[in-house]
Amino acid sequence: MNMSTMNSACPGPFVRRHNPCGHRTGxxxxxxATTTAQDQEHFLVIYHDSDTELLPAEAPEQHYEFGPAPAYWTE
Known part of the structure; x- marks a missing residue:
């Protein structure tokens, strides 16, 4: 799936990872922004504490939840 066709994955919305890989799951x-690294599309994200990370954009509907600004970023 091309990220340009995914409205919820455009820069600005919030995302939460559900797959067990990564230290910031949940x-x-x-x-x-969205970017390409090593021939794969990624989300460049920022957490509540200003830490940034590149998240692979593979199968976003299976690995991620997208939504508006959460009441508490740390949940």
Whole structure:
């Protein structure tokens, strides 16, 4: 799936990872941009504490939850 066709994954919305890979699984982050790294599309995200991360954009509907700004980023 091309990220340009995914309205919820455009820069600005918040995303939370559900797959067990990664130290910030379950925490909300804001999508700053989409980018390509090593021939794969990624989300560049920022967490509540200003930490940034590149999240692989593979199968976003299976690995991520997208939504508006959460009441508490750390949940």
């Amino acid at each position: 925490q909300w982050a804001q999508i700053l």
